Amino acid sequence: MSDASSPPSGGQDILSADHRSAHLLAENLHCVLGDREVLRDVSLTVSRGERVGLIGENGRGKSTLLRALAGALTPQRGQVVRAVTGQVGFLPQQPEFPADSTIEDVLAQATAEIGELSARMRAAEERMSCDEGDLDAVLEEYGRLQEEFARRGGWELGARIGEVLDVFGLAGLDRARRIRTLSGGERTRLALASLVLTEPAGLLLDEPTNHLDDRAVDWLVQWLASYQGPCLIASHDRALLDTAVTAIVDLDGPKGSTVRYGGGYRDYLDERAAARERWWQRYREWSRDLAEARRRLHRARAGSRVFAGRGDNDKLSYNAMGSAAEAAVARRTRAAQQHLRELLQEAVPPPPEPLDFASPQATDPADEVQEPTDGVLLRATGLKVGEVLRGADLALAAGSRHVISAPNGAGKSTLLSVLAGERAPDAGVVECAPGLRIGYLPQDSDFGAERRGLLEAFAARRAAHVEDAAAELTRFGLFGPEDFGTPANRLSVGQWRRLELALLFARRPHLLLLDEPTNHLSLVLVEQLLEAVERFTGPVVMVTHDRALRERHRDRLLELSDGRLLGPAGPAPRA
Structure with a gap:
């Protein structure tokens, strides 16, 4: 049995009162792997009929979140709920199978429920032929079994297995072959085929298009489009995300954020572009406010110098009105300083420059x-x-x-x-x-062999001064100063x-x-x-x-x- 059909061991499994309320839930999940915080208070809900694409930077915890939802990993804190009637199918990037299992074993496990229905139908047929028990009750039971068998596609099962194996490039393999003799790609495709044949009540897929050719990807996209259970798909396949998902969730696990975007991948890109424009607008407004605050402070300080420069004769004529004016100037100075301090504390950085091959020294x-x-x-x-x-x-x-x-x-x-x-x-x-x-x-x-820090390693390869190398590294937002000291091999x-x-x-x-x-x-x-x-x-x-x-x-x-x-x-x- 592969990870794709293993029963979950972590989290809470409940039967949804109504199939329409089926969902998968992660609430305030916190996961630490080794000495690295991968997820911090991450929450996510995937409802029935939703196919959510899970995206994010490398190392942000997408696979960890899927494993936690599947019950393959127990978080340090937080709650996982699988509110479905039936099994949740999980496809990890590297599926595991029991030792010495064969392709036939995996297929039998995937179609076990239909096999059980078939066995019960045969048993009812034997009771009818032997005239055992209440014939009307046996006929009624047989009718129910036939109806369920047909609904589950039992009559077409053989053809269905052949189609799925063919589309995933496995039809030519001997079904008695041991799983351990398959390549990594073949094992992944077999695990995916097992999930398709099982048709579980919920789906958790980690990079499902890895090792698939174009034909298999097209077939999988069509199958997912008709899938009715809650489905979460971690993927970098832009074609899959643009055609098979109903929403996109951008994960930044260590920061504890999940940002949901409605629609497919193109909608996500449009919303990201709009968010970037809003960022630029906030930066422009902050820059204008900062410049105005500095002008106000300069004017206030200029006013205070008028009073500070009074001569002795001016001091003799100094009266209560002059004292009040000086106090007002001092208040304006303090207010301007406070406003400037607040703006600097809530600084809005400019968005990173877009990647561009245009050289700043193109005229050289x-x-x-x-x-x-x-x-x-x-x-x-x-x-x-x-x-x-x-x-x-x-x-x-x-x-x-x-x-x-x-x-x-x-x-x-x-x-x-x-x-x-x-x-x-x-x-x-x-x-x-x-x-x-x-x-x-x-x-x-x-x-992997580079033990120097990121900045030092980059500067050495560029034969550049450290200051110039730092500017190049940060120019496009590929790295921040907080990354500079990290050894490159880590x-x-x-x-x-x-x-x-x-x-x-x-x-x-x-x-x-x-x-x-x-x-x-x-x-x-x-x-x-x-x-x-x-x-x-x-x-x-x-x-x-x-x-x-x-x-x-x-x-x-x-x-x-x-x-x-x-x-x-x-x-x-x-x-």
């Missing part, structure tokens, strides 16, 4: 690339590497955009590493325009990706080579990065499995097939 002649007469900044000819590249050609001119698609293992990452100069080809040549700076984002970011995978991005932007590249650029980034950061890429005027080559990104650039797709790059109608374009 040293930043200019010497563009050849044919406009080609990088030309690759006849690239060969082992068995994956067998004569790949590509020419990149200013403004060109290409998205490379191919199955895993086809050589996409190898190609980008060769174009970036990180790896030498076995044959072929890569020619670059003089002065060309290439911005290369590898598929995986690994700073950052999360998502933070490693942010550090890689900071290095990429700081390089001020003329050409971009991006390998799975949406991996390990929050959805907000993904959108900002892709908008920056759209504004970038140099050539761009991206390798991605992101369906939304491929759809956006469907007219610029190149396929890496049999070691060569092919466009929509043949070899890749050559300038």
